[in-house]
Every structure is written in structure tokens, then in C-alpha cells.
Amino acid sequence: MKRNETGTVKVHFQLQQGYHSNSNTPSEDYLIPMKLSWSADPLKVEAVEYPKPSFEKYAFSEKPLSVFSGDFEIVTKFKVPANVSSGPALATGKLRYQACNDRMCLPPKTVEIPLTIEIQ
Amino acid sequence: MTVLLLSLAACNTTRSVKAAVKPEKDRKSAPEFTLKDAEGKAVKLSDYKGKVVLLNFWATWCGPCKTEIPWFMEFEQQYKDRGFAVLGVSMDDDGWDTVKPYIMSRKINYRVLLGNDMVGSLYGGVDSLPTTFVIDRGGRVAVVHIGLVSRTEYQNDITRLLGDGIVPETGGSAPAAAASTGSGQ
Numbered sequence: 001m002k003r004n005e006t007g008t009v010k011v012h013f014q015l016q017q018g019y020h021s022n023s024n025t026p027s028e029d030y031l032i033p034m035k036l037s038w039s040a041d042p043l044k045v046e047a048v049e050y051p052k053p054s055f056e057k058y059a060f061s062e063k064p065l066s067v068f069s070g071d072f073e074i075v076t077k078f079k080v081p082a083n084v085s086s087g088p089a090l091a092t093g094k095l096r097y098q099a100c101n102d103r104m105c106l107p108p109k110t111v112e113i114p115l116t117i118e119i120q
Numbered sequence: 121m122t123v124l125l126l127s128l129a130a131c132n133t134t135r136s137v138k139a140a141v142k143p144e145k146d147r148k149s150a151p152e153f154t155l156k157d158a159e160g161k162a163v164k165l166s167d168y169k170g171k172v173v174l175l176n177f178w179a180t181w182c183g184p185c186k187t188e189i190p191w192f193m194e195f196e197q198q199y200k201d202r203g204f205a206v207l208g209v210s211m212d213d214d215g216w217d218t219v220k221p222y223i224m225s226r227k228i229n230y231r232v233l234l235g236n237d238m239v240g241s242l243y244g245g246v247d248s249l250p251t252t253f254v255i256d257r258g259g260r261v262a263v264v265h266i267g268l269v270s271r272t273e274y275q276n277d278i279t280r281l282l283g284d285g286i287v288p289e290t291g292g293s294a295p296a297a298a299a300s301t302g303s304g305q
Binding site for chain 1: 179181184187211268
């Protein structure tokens with residue numbers, strides 16, 4: 001990425017078949033949203049863009065739930081400040097999610113995403 | 121543009137399995153534990169010896185668990201006088217701050233305890249919720265249900281165990297503490 005410019009990072013996720021994760025905007029208050037946060041200093045996180053969720057009905061839900069399933073991508077836009085030195089910068093993402101299938105749920109989990117970004 | 125690939129979810133994919141009540145000779149003792157209820161009172165599983173206990177591991181964020189809770193409330197009401205009790209063990213990380221309001225809002229009529237990983241481990245890890253152990257009057261696990269099963273399955277388990285005449289290993293009736301705990305919140 002170049003100084004004083006914005007670069008994007010796409011993280012591609014794969015959820016095991018039969019499972020879904022609540023989207024970043026779950027339909028019910030009690031559901032744990034998916035959230036990708038970054039610790040990326042000196043880079044600035046400009047935006048984290050989630051895919052459009054699908055609305056699925058499950059055996060346990062009265063109405064369709066806002067979920068991600070299968071393969072999907074989350075895009076993060078990083079702004080590289082003008083005064084940053086060139087060289088590698090380390091960004092660490094943390095993805096918190098909670099997955100279920102139609103009959104059971106797994107506990108919420110946080111996955112670390114280490115990323116080295118080369119600043120030019 | 122940088123692209124990363126991550127596989128999520130289910131390294132511990134537990135399948136929902138239909139389970140039947142085990143013959144008496146195949147049942148193992150339910151591990152003993154002590155957990156606190158919503159009023160801060162320490163509760164032991166052995167307090168319930170002599171009763172059929174439906175021990176349900178659940179969490180407020182678990183949709184399938186919420187389907188079962190009204191059934192369990194009915195069972196508590198319907199069978200408590202026949203020596204039956206439901207014990208809910210919440211696995212919420214946020215603790216009572218999350219669980220107490222939920223108990224109040226749903227008017228849950230059975231005792232709810234706050235679980236922890238140690239108790240989860242005693243019961244085989246409890247990787248998936250809901251996970252429910254139906255325990256006979258002798259304190260032995262008669263059936264385990266992992267995932268959402270039907271109301272009828274639970275009801276069949278309970279009525280069978282209430283009627284199967286198993287005598288507690290230690291003999292005698294349920295301790296006094298158990299008699300007062302069936303529906304207490």
C-alpha cells in the first residue's frame with residue numbers, strides 16, 4: 001500500500017456446510033453479531049464492509065434470521081497516513097462470530113487474523 | 121488488494137443424535153458438581169438424588185435452546201410432584217448480568233445455575249448447545265440429547281424414568297434441600 005492512499009484487504013471466509021453464523025446485523029437482540037475489528041496502528045481503518053446477509057428460516061426460529069453461510073468475504077479499507085515510514089506494518093484482525101446449524105449452536109469464538117502490509 | 125482465506129466454525133462439529141433411554145446396567149453416574157443459582161445459593165447435583173433430573177446446558181444466545189425452554193417449564197410444572205426437576209445450566213460468558221434478566225423475562229419456573237468450563241468438561245465438553253442429560257433417580261445418566269430434539273422425546277424419557285422404579289443407590293428419599301429446589305427461582 002502507498003502512503004496517503006487507501007488500500008483494501010479482503011478476507012475470505014468459509015463456513016462448514018450446514019452451519020451459519022449470525023450476520024453483523026442479526027435479526028434478534030439475543031444473537032451475537034459477527035464483528036471484525038482491527039488493531040493496525042499506524043494504519044487507520046476507514047471501513048469494514050460485510051457482505052449482504054441472507055435471511056434463512058431454521059427449525060428453531062419463528063422468523064428468518066440474518067446470517068452468513070458458505071463462502072463470503074469481508075472487506076476492510078485501510079488508510080495509510082502520509083507520515084508513515086515505508087516497510088512492513090503489522091495489522092491484527094479479530095473476528096468474533098457465533099455459529100449454529102438448524103439444531104444446535106457452537107459457543108462464540110474469536111479468530112485472530114495476522115496480516116503484514118508492505119508500505120511503499 | 122490482499123486476500124486471506126479462513127475456514128470457520130465447526131472444527132468440533134457435533135452431530136445432533138437421536139438418543140434413547142439406556143438400559144439401567146449401561147447407565148453411568150452423572151458427575152457431581154456444585155454451582156450457584158440466581159440467588160447465590162450453592163447447588164449440588166446430589167441435592168437432587170432420588171429425583172429424575174433434566175440437566176440442560178444452554179445459553180441465552182442459543183436459538184435452539186430457546187425453543188426447548190417452554191417445554192421444560194411445562195415439564196417442571198407437570199411432573200415436579202412426581203419427583204422430577206429441571207436444572208438449567210447457563211453457559212453464558214457474561215454471567216448473571218445476561219442470564220438473570222432472561223430468567224425474569226421468560227418467567228422460568230425451574231432452577232437455573234451458572235455453568236463454567238470445568239462443569240462442561242465433566243460432562244464431556246458440552247461443545248454444542250443445547251445439550252441435555254436426563255438423569256434417573258439413582259443419579260445415573262439415562263439419556264443424552266445433543267442439539268434440539270422434539271418435546272415428545274423428552275416427555276417419553278421423563279415418563280419412562282419416573283415410572284421405571286429405579287431405587288437410588290444410597291437408598292432413602294431425596295434430601296430436604298432437593299424438596300425445596302424444584303421450582304425455586
